[in-house]
Amino acid sequence: MGPFTLFDKSFLQSLSVDESVWFDHFFVPVVCPLFFVETLADLAKEMKEGSLRTAEDEVRIVADKTPVLSGMPCVHHGELCVGSLMGTFAPHPGQIPMAGGRPVRNPEGKPGVVFKNSPEAEAFARWQRGQFLEVERGAAADWRRMLSELDLQAVGRGMQALGITPQNCKTIEEAHGIASSLVHTEAAPEQQLRLMFTFVDVPGRFQRAIHERWREAGFPPLAQFAPYAAHVLKVELFFQIALAAKLIAAERASNRADIAYLFYLPFCNVFVSADKLHRRCVQPFLRKDQDFAWGPDLKADLSRINVELSGASEAERLQGLHKFAPRPPGDVGNLVPSLWHRHGFELQKPEEQETAVPPEAHDKLLAHLRGFQEAATAPEVAEMPSDDLESLSIERLVPPKKGSWWLIPKHVADEERRQGRTVE
Structure with missing residues (x-):
């Protein structure tokens, strides 16, 4: 498990299935909602005349490469903005905000959260089998329609009317500087809030409480009052x-969707994309402890590793990835090892001395984990700070083998199959 890495659809599409296995293994992928929506939208894609692939084939191919080992779907930025404005959410680098956790207490009474398979993970598993729901086809058509109806030229003219022109804003860095100054100023808080409510579509039931909270705080800069919401704005x-x-360019409606990946930058160490718009625009938004990786470069190093x-x-190979390849091969002259090194992960395998686990201890551990997962819901745990939680359980849909590689040890996969628990 390596750096938390936000990726876009263009990068994942560029990989072979085997290369996607190593991306999933050596990084913790941040699966943002936009990736899910963009993949789904391909169901409504018009294929070129004479193409041997259907739209369903295109979605299944992306689903086959989607991470399953360590990453998680991130909560939608709109929900996180509301939490930020209400004072209940602040981004933590190295943590993916997740939804749907069930608060419990383990058999010893210690607090924790159990996450079942996310709806997104279950959907991708279905798509890999070529199974698509009608509601998904409808959503795909709606997304395609929305992009086709976006009038980015009108948006550009609206900002020009406010005085933004090619003459007074000549670089990406200058555009970022103007936007940054607007969320760091104490001037015009009412206008800032209206923009926030418009861009993020904050539900009306929250708007009065947000305004009152900001007023009681003395209307500090939005970047200080609600850092994540300020980032999105x-x-x-x-x-x-x-x-x-x-x-x-205002001619490409898809630019509006592509820029939205930047909403999720606060949750990653690395952002990887094969999109030229991302490559041009992302640098001013990165913290000093973050990196942008150009998709073709990371693909090339994943190919080398493969x-x-x-x-x-x-x-x-039969030992599974964690035993067979716990760290990426190569040195800091190679991209994957260099990202590990920069973000504090060990490249050299320490001397390890294996200790056999007695069968009774193994069974006791499994019983403890099952007891935690099956524990009754404890509503009071939901109010506790995340740092006070003792345990976290995340259920995953992991196939035993993907491409050429065993993701889990073959003997474990064989036992799962014998018990009827395999996900194949």
Whole structure:
């Protein structure tokens, strides 16, 4: 498990299935909602005449490469903005905000949260089998329609009317600077709040409470009052300023969707994309402890890793990824090891001495985990700070093998199959 890494659809599409296995294994993928929606939208895609693939084939191919080992779907940015404005959410680098957890107390009474399979994970598992629901096809058509109806040129003209022109905003950095100054100022808080409510579509039932909370705080800069909400507003303002200054093309409606990936930057160490818009725009938004990785470069190093490890014996492969390849091969001259090194992960395997676990201890541990997962819901735990939780259980849909590689040890997969618990 390596750096938390936000990825976009263009990057995942560029990978082979084997390369996607190593991305999933050596990084903790941040699966943002936009990736799910964009993949789903391909169901409504018009294929080129003579193409041997259907729209369903395109979605299944992406689903086959989607991470399953360590990453998690992130909560939608709109929900997180409301939490930020209400004072109940603050982003923590290295933590993916997740939804749907059930608060429990384990058999010893200690608090924790149990996460079942996310709806997104279950949907991708279905898509891998070529199973699509009618409601998903309808949502795909709606998304495609929404993109086709976006009038980015009108958005650009609106900002030009406010004085943003190619003459006074000539670079991406200047557009970012203008947007940043707007969320760091103490001036015009009412206007800032109206923009926030418009861009994020904050439900009306929260708006009065948010306004009162900000007023009682003395209307400090939005970036201080609600850091995550300010980040999202800054991205939105940057996009509109860049359109007005003709730094971003207004002819591509998909640019509006692509820029939304930046909403999820606070939750990653690395952002990887093969999209030229991301490559041009992301740098001013990155913290000093974050990196942008160009998709083709990371793909090339994942390919190198795949080739190097393909020389392993069958006996080594059968051990599963965590035993067979706990760290990426290579040194800091290679991209994947360099990202591990920069973000504080060990590249050299320490000397390890295996200790056999007695069968009774193994059974006791499994019984303890099942007791935690099956514990009764404890509503009071939901009110506790996340740092006070003792346990976290995340259920995953993991196939035993993907592409050329065993994700889990074959003997474990065989036992799961014998018990009827395999996900194949």
